[in-house]
Amino acid sequence: MEKEFLDENFNNFFEVNKQRFESKLLDQAVNVRDKINDILRVGDIDLINNAHKLIYYVIDGEKQDELQAFAKQEGIAWATHSLTLYFKLEWVQAIRRTLWSFIQEYTKATQKLTIDTIFDLEKLLNNRIDHFLNVFFINYSTYKDALISAQREVVENLSVPIIPITPNMCILPLIGSVDSFRTTILEEKVLIEIGRLHIQTLIIDLSGVAEMETEIIDKLMKMISGTSMMGCQSIITGLRPVVVRQMVKLGITFEKETKTYGTLQHALNEYFIK
Template identity: 70%
Template structure:
């Protein structure tokens, strides 16, 4: 590998004038990331090669504020996209190793660097790269957690869709399986909405329920009792045979005050038309 070098070069100028050599050496270090560079650029609009040069400049120039701002920007960008985090760690460590190889080559060509200068540079360079990684991971984790919480909130709202049909009547269509996690969401959302909307009749349609755990059945009965305590009558519609069999074998019985109908259409006809 041939290098462009002049005695007047600073380390930053040396790397800038040998930019292609630096990129080639970096790609040799980052074996796993090398094949993913184009994909990461396409998926997340993250230009790893240009960002590597940017990081090196901030590290060499000691631009602490720009370095932290860049690390924050990178952390959020990676958290937003579904990109494996290990690629980022490998990439930054490859940048660190490549930078040190170029610093070593620069020192060999200069013949003027003292051991004190070397160790001072070693401390500065490694501290700044470690600082970049620290800020990156803090912002990655913070933003990722906020995304997960937002997605979970959305799932919770979609899993318990309470639909008003009159000022005092609502429908709660449940679809899929009902487990203990979902019944916890159900309890919180139903009781809160009964109080907020002043619901007097809640039609709970279970025709879309494919499976229900025994614990969930028991919890559902307690939720219905809670509705009654708040002055809301619950109507159960659409119980499927397999769910009914599970309820029978669980030994749990419906409160006598709970009304059950075969279909949601029957309930709507009775409560809206009748």
Template identity: 50%
Template sequence: MEAEATYVQKDDVIEFIRANREIFEKKLLSEAVNVASKIHDILQRGNIDLLKNAEKLVGYIVEQDEESLIAFAEIEGFAWAEHSLTVAFKLEWVQAIRRTLWQFLNQFEIMNGTFSDKNDFFELEKRINDQVDQFLNTFFLSYTKYKDELLNSQRKLVEHLSVPIIPISTSVAVLPLIGMIDEYRMQIIEEKVLMDISRLKVQTLIMDLSGIADMEKNVIDHFQKVLNGINMMGSKAVITGMRPELVRNMIHTGINFVQKAETRGTLQQTLRHYLDIEKMM
């Protein structure tokens, strides 16, 4: 197949590749068999033109435009992550670009005889391979960064949904807390509580802790600061359902919620109490 290909001769490598674009693309597709069958799907799914981008990447590599190469890799990493495209395809595609570029450089050398010294060739080999590796490294860092940010965003959304502030009247709301409360979740609770007190105009927030067995000392300390924030927002905090394990831990750590919030036995008793007060008003 290569013997039948008729190359247009050019004195510049980039011009040589552009003048022989059809041959380059044909060789590239033959090198990346698995990706070749997915080119149309990737274009439809992510509006990513693999052949056009391959030519752009080769241009940055040959012209040693490292700044543009890194910026392009970051954009590519973001796009592939955003559209959940398979990174294995990307790796196969870039390695196919590397092999195809070297085939073209070999053909360019045959037609132009540019490498009079083998040291020149080895220097070129190192430079080009280093830039391909730089592209891949930057691509994967960008891809991973986007995926990590997406996971954190999804986790934060789930955590927000696990902090349900439920209005039971025009001025009273309930926050039932269940499960493990770590420092990260306490930050979500702080953010959600302060935002919803302002949004819902909550005057009394009943926080039911019956679904929490225990808290670490740093989490208890953070919770106390949340109670401070509730008071600063002009709202009253009422805590119900504290279990013996949690109370014991508070005693031993010297932290007490009593000065920051009213404490009551059960959520049912507390709701009855505050709803009766509202009826009397």
């Protein structure tokens, strides 16, 4: 286990100065601060809250598995919503600089860290932040490439973009028009892929589907029922209000085993962090 240099007193110092940290962070991230609300609206990604989460995982040596899971979740979320990578890089580097300014303040105030300790601490914390970035970019690139390839198959071959994210969990992002012919192919391909890949959890993201006819909703429900019969749990994310209203009007409800989340980000957070 890596040696830790920051004690509980630093955590208390950081918590007391939480608001000042946010202010300094926004001063550092000059190009991102005006995009914070846009990123929250488009991708349901709270940059301020995630900055605190990253700091927490970086300074706690026992949270490295959570740090890696968080980086993977973020990479998938940014790729899903095609958010600009430059903003992510600037934001993380601003977090790094702001964290070190607070460590400097803490060191001056307490005189607890020696020069040698500070050098060791610099290597430790920066390695963790760099690891976060590496995992983020790898998952962003992997998921983005898979999503682009899958979307191309949908357009060209009306195929089903089932994208593995773990050995037993996959995402099915439905984008654009969903007609009767496509839902028939969806049902066939989904059931085949569940058996072939031994999928235990399938996240069906409908945020890219603006509306569905009654017949299509009925076929989608049958597909979800079929996945359950094969021992695969379905998770539905991104249902549009117009689709929900149609389902309520028709008296359609999901099976009790089927979970729903407002956004793909919520589902990823539930399964990768908690």
